[in-house]
Each structure stands twice: as structure tokens, then as C-alpha cells.
Amino acid sequence: MWKGEKSVMIKVCKFGGTSMADGTNLLRVKAILDSDEARRYVVVSAPGKRFGGDIKITDLLYETAKDVRETGRTGEAFEKVKDRFRGIVRELNLDFDIETLLLGTEGEILRENSEDFAASRGEYLSGRVMAALLGIPFIDARAVVKFDAAGKLDGERTFSLLREALKGKPRAVVAGFYGEDYRGKVKTFSRGGSDISGAIVARAAGADLYENWTDVSGFLACDPRIVPSPARITALSYKELRELSYMGADVLHSESIFPVREADIPIRIKNTFRPEDEGTDILPTSKYRFTGRTVTGIAGKKNFTVIFIEKSLMNAEIGFTHKVLGVLFKHNISFEHMPSGIDTMSFVIDSEQLKNGVLEEICEDIKAAVSPNNLRIYDDIALIAVVGHGMSRNVGTSARLFGAIAGAGINVRMIDQGSSELNIIVGVDNENYERTLKAVYDEFFTEA
Numbered sequence: 001m002w003k004g005e006k007s008v009m010i011k012v013c014k015f016g017g018t019s020m021a022d023g024t025n026l027l028r029v030k031a032i033l034d035s036d037e038a039r040r041y042v043v044v045s046a047p048g049k050r051f052g053g054d055i056k057i058t059d060l061l062y063e064t065a066k067d068v069r070e071t072g073r074t075g076e077a078f079e080k081v082k083d084r085f086r087g088i089v090r091e092l093n094l095d096f097d098i099e100t101l102l103l104g105t106e107g108e109i110l111r112e113n114s115e116d117f118a119a120s121r122g123e124y125l126s127g128r129v130m131a132a133l134l135g136i137p138f139i140d141a142r143a144v145v146k147f148d149a150a151g152k153l154d155g156e157r158t159f160s161l162l163r164e165a166l167k168g169k170p171r172a173v174v175a176g177f178y179g180e181d182y183r184g185k186v187k188t189f190s191r192g193g194s195d196i197s198g199a200i201v202a203r204a205a206g207a208d209l210y211e212n213w214t215d216v217s218g219f220l221a222c223d224p225r226i227v228p229s230p231a232r233i234t235a236l237s238y239k240e241l242r243e244l245s246y247m248g249a250d251v252l253h254s255e256s257i258f259p260v261r262e263a264d265i266p267i268r269i270k271n272t273f274r275p276e277d278e279g280t281d282i283l284p285t286s287k288y289r290f291t292g293r294t295v296t297g298i299a300g301k302k303n304f305t306v307i308f309i310e311k312s313l314m315n316a317e318i319g320f321t322h323k324v325l326g327v328l329f330k331h332n333i334s335f336e337h338m339p340s341g342i343d344t345m346s347f348v349i350d351s352e353q354l355k356n357g358v359l360e361e362i363c364e365d366i367k368a369a370v371s372p373n374n375l376r377i378y379d380d381i382a383l384i385a386v387v388g389h390g391m392s393r394n395v396g397t398s399a400r401l402f403g404a405i406a407g408a409g410i411n412v413r414m415i416d417q418g419s420s421e422l423n424i425i426v427g428v429d430n431e432n433y434e435r436t437l438k439a440v441y442d443e444f445f446t447e448a
């Protein structure tokens, strides 16, 4: 519950692939929508997996696009798509002419011969079925979500077209994941992009809340594969989410926060299969209330390489950093962190980028550019981000953090504290990754 939550009038609800996977789940979605009048606008994904090993409709459609490109015909994958939608309509006992719709869609996929167009049909068809089930209008995202010539969302046009389309419609279903490019062709967001569509609709509708319905009950404070049954995060700020999601906590598409953040709209992650669970609220600063917790969440990733450079009087040498950055730029390398000392500087880089001799070339170029006294490489480094607004408020956070890591007998390879004091990044050897996460979790989450 945040400040002002009681006055919520309009909710935009996005339902993910599992929520749309079969007829039974669509009925769950309908029950969720029917139970709250504020849930007025609905954004849907394509049907996802019904069980482990099942194939998502979107993946079948990418396969279909390949078939069309290679053979000029839709193949077996599209037969499966048709069967899935027929099955859903049958299960729902809906009076809806799915055959004609599928036939028309197949013709369009052949004519368009475009990967994005084919992939978008999962959301288009599931949106059409959902609108029929709810008995409310369907809005084709093609007419309202527009991309500019650079392939970026054209926010201004999109919001005004959508606002216009929603006007006079107390309820509606909008297909997620796609829009139209500047040439009038269908274009999709990147995978998982219906989250972005939901945020766009929330913004255009002037929603008080963007509910993102998925198959988990929100964010956990740590990876459950490493720490058994970690605490649930009931509320976090947009900034905390950003730090955690770039380090691998992936419940929500990372780009989906931008449209709602600018309009101060909170996001709530909810579980379609356990609607009674509280979920996680992602809040703009104006609505965020400090919970008293020191650390909000812990996330991490393995497989980084550290390039360590040492040179006496580096601090006095004008242009030193510029030259080193020039080498990284030349090789098209992005880095995650750059911890530095008076005569030292390190770059933490995702090892994936340094394969096939790239690392060796970079080292040679750095030597040529700045003649360091010492250039060392540390491989197989894992990064752990400890995130929370509470860290700057509570004295002694880093003492506790490093005490816990030392207590577990783990050597810290690198430390970087973000200048916002919102996070501390710790680098350890890959092999100590799991043990570090556990030690840090125990320190901050099993407190009395």
C-alpha cells in the first residue's frame, strides 16, 4: 500500500504468456478482471507454455516465418499455432469464428513474408479472443503504437493516438508486443516486449496503477536457485529495480519502466495463479516509503574479466583515461564498472565480449597507448550487487557486508560503490559466487 493508493480509479492489466496459455487460464484472467471495476484496460501476450517442454506461440511463429522465407509456405509450426487457438476457443465455448480469422492471418503472413509480422500474430490473435471473451472492444496495436525511422518508440505519436483510441471506451483489450514502423510495416519490441506495451497503455490511459500479471508472485530478494525460499520484496523503487534487473533479476522487461516512470505510475507484479498473494510494488520516488530494511535485494552474475592497469603518477597524466577508453571504444567493448585508485584503474567487462583473441588485442593496444608499469588480467570473476536505499541510511552497512563475506572465508577481488549509495558491487571468484550470495543474504535477511 502506498500513499494515495485508495483513490485508484484506472488500472491497466498486462497478462503474460502463461496466463494466456489455455482456456482455463483465460477464465482465470476474466475472473481477475471481473473482480475489480478499476481493471479497465487489458494488454495481452501470446499464449505461452502450458507445461515444461511446451512451445510458446511466439516461438512457433518465428518458425513459421522461417518456413515462409525458405519454402514460400507456412509449415507444421503454423498448424500447431492454429490448433492451439482452436483449442482455446473450444475450451471457452466461445461463439467466435476462429477459422476465418486463422485463414486470413495465414494469408497475411504469406503476403507480408516478415519475421516481425508473423511473430506479432500471437498477440493479435490472443487479443482478439480475449476481447471476445470479455465482450469489449479490441484495439490493434498497429494503429496506435508507432516507431520512428530509427526504430525507437515514437512516444508522442503513440500516446496521442492511444489516448484518442481509448476515448469513449470504458474498457478495451490491446494486443501487446508490436506496433507499426514509419513505413507502415508491423514491428515488434524485443522478446518479452508486451511488458513495454502494457506500460505504454498505462501511460496513455492515465492509469493510477499498472498491474503486470505473471506466473510468479513478484520479486524475490535473492535467486531462489541459490538461497532456498528467499524473502519476497513487497515494495521497491524504480531505481532499485533498475540495479537489480540489470544484474539478472528478470521478472519484468527492463525497458518497461520508462513510459510509466515519467508519469509517476506504480507497477504491481501479481501472480495470475495466486491472485491473493500481495506481489511486488515498484514505486516512483514520490510514492516510495522507506521500509526500514537495509538491503532490498541481492543479485549477481558470473563470468566477468577484470583488466587491471597500474602506472605511477597516473593521476597526474592528463588524458590517461581517455587513451584507455579509446582502446575499448576502438574494439567496440562496453564495460560494467571502472573502479580506480590513485595509480591504478580497472575495467570490469563481460567475458563474452573478450573471446577469440579480443582480450589479447586490447592488452597490446593498452600497452602501446599508455605504457603501464603493470597490466594484469583477472578472469572468472562474479559480480554481486547489494541494492537498497536503506544502505545509505544505516551506518555500518559495508562493515556488515564485508564482515559476512570474510566470515565465510571468501576473498573479495573488487569493490565498487555506486555514487548514489544505492548499491555496492562486490567482485569475487566465480567459484565463490553462490557462497557469497548466501553469506550476504544471511547477514541482511535473517536478522531479527
Ligand code: ASP
Pocket (backbone or CB within 6 Å): 016, 017, 045, 046, 056, 058, 059, 122, 176, 177, 190, 191, 192, 193, 194, 195
Ligand atoms: N510473446 C512475446 C515473447 O514471447 C512477447 C511477450 O510475451 O511479452 O517474447
